[in-house]
Amino acid sequence: MKPTSLFTWILLGLCLAVPYAGADVFDQNKRLGRGVNILGYDPIWRDRARARFQERHFQLIRDAGFHSVRINLHPFRHMDRDRDWALRPEWWATLHWAVSNATARGLTVILDLHEFNAIGDDPDGHKDRFLSFWRQISAQSWPDTVYFELLNEPCKKLTPAMWNxxxxxxxxxxRNRHPQRPVIIGxxxxxxxxxxxxxxxxxxxRALILTVHYYKPMAFTHQGAAWTGQQDKVGIDWRGTEEEVNAIRQDFDKVADWARRRNLPVFLGEFGAYDRAPMDARVRYIRTVAREAEARGWSWAYWQFDGDFIVWDMQRDAWVQPILDALIPPAR
Structure with a gap:
């Protein structure tokens, strides 16, 4: 019987989101499986009526074979300075809409604080907001299938020592409210x-998941990307040669060794190749990175559903099939 209402989906999601009785963080990491980043740069956060991402996309993601979604959150512009950086009701409504719809369809959810640029440019000026955000998120009750990621890509003036x-x-x-909830840190x-x-x-x-991101070599993965100064550098191939694949394996083995020595599972939180790269090369690269991560028992999330680096084409209202097949090989 096919569920026909959001209420039915929510009931199904509650059944799927049962507590992890006896599960350790490695089991919890396995639930992330194959994931995709969503909603980071969608107008939905400014105006629900202008949203690109619709409720039906959650089911499309699940039906395609993904197990999780990493929701990229930019909350700082939605916080009121005069109310101790309280998040506005409309922002909460959108977040709960996303979490409810994702978990109702059996997708594990990561709440990813994606304010890396603002924090990296001015850590001292944004620390209060960082801490207030996690106080407010932690004060809420969430299904066990919702994980927290403290901060995407700490960078620039947020030095390693400061980040620690x-x-x-x-x-x-x-941990004051969620002692066992998986927290993702990189x-x-x-x-x-x-x-x-x-x-x-x-x-x-013992409830931490290590995350890393992987876009090496940047000359290939970000070719044509204006924000990296490579807008005029296109046509760069990635053939999947022994040398190219070994470079990935060596990097991943280094991560695996670091995590093994600390008894931590690994989540590859972002990887991909920009849309202006040759499609055949993108497919080779994405397929290789995904399979190498899986070979080491890692979970992963592709960057990203739509916008750029896309796996879903909003204009065509369809999957970018070569990229989807590279991520999730069709059943034979």
Whole structure:
């Protein structure tokens, strides 16, 4: 029988979102499985009537074979300075709409604080908002299938040493109400695999998931991207040669070794190749990164559903099938 109402979907989601009786953080990480980043730059946060992402997309994501969604949150512009940075009701309404619809369809959810640029440019000026955000999120009751990610890609003036202090303060707020909820944390320098040794996680916390992002080589993955100064550099191939694949394997083995020594599961929170790269090369690269992550038992989330690096074409109202097939191979 096919559910026909949101209420039915919510009941189904509550059944799927049962507490993790006896589950450890490695089991919880497995629930993330294959995921996709959503809603980060959607007008939905300014005006629900202008949203690109619609309720039906949650089911499309689930039916395609994804297990989780990473919701990219930019809450700072929706916080009131005069009310101790309280988040506005309309922002909460949109967030609860997204979480309810995702969990109702059996998708595990990551609430990802994506204010990395604002914080990186002025850490001191934004720390109060960072801490207030996690106080407010932590004060809510969430299904067990909702995970927290303290901050996407700590960078720039938020140095590794400063980030190590911030993450402890944020984690203390979360753990006051959510002692067992998975919290996702990665290194400074944009969650780079090359800066893991500077990340200092509290070893006593056994509900942490390590995250890294992977876009190497940037000359390929960000070709044509104006924000990286590569708008005029296009046509760069990625053939999947032994040398190219070994570079990925060496980076991933380094991450796996770091995590193994600390008994942490790994979540590859972002990877992809910009839309102006040759499609065949994008497919080869994305397929290789996804399979190498899976070979090490990692969960992952592709960047991103729509906007750029897309796996869903809003104009065509259809999957970008070669990218989807690279991420989730069709059943044979």
């Amino acid at each position: 202090q911030w993450l402890r303060e944020g984690l203390a707020i979360v 290194p400074a320098f944009w969650n780079s695999v090359d800066h893991l040794e500077e990340l200092d996680l509290p070893p006593e916390d």
